[in-house]
Amino acid sequence: MDHDDDSPESIDQRIWLTVCAIPRGMVATYGDIAQRAGMPGAARRVGVALRRLPRGTSVPWYRVVNASGRSSLPPGPDGADRQHALLQEEGVALLPGTGAFRKHRWR
DNA sequence: ATCTTGACAATTG
């Protein structure tokens, strides 16, 4: 029985669902998402999946940060700046020195 | 089939 889809779209779907599982007000790393999605070491694959997300998606992509606890997106209003703003609305400030990342890290 | 790129991670200086 082939219920295991190796299709790229199915992989994206699984990653998105995992991201949706991140509780509000918390953040997770790409590596954590990858491991939880069933593909440890494929942190980059997570980045690809998130990049493929449409605008106005219900997937909380902004809750995913890199291992440094920082936005991995390029600077700009539609990049790190956007992510930072959205997280701040949930009470998460990725400010250096505050240790907010470790404090709100979800695993 | 080969090479390059990418919203990463861990290690080292």
Place this chain on the structure above:
DNA sequence: GCAATTGCCAAGA
């Protein structure tokens, strides 16, 4: 704490 290097895995040209 930051910058450079190496490793990993999959998608795109």
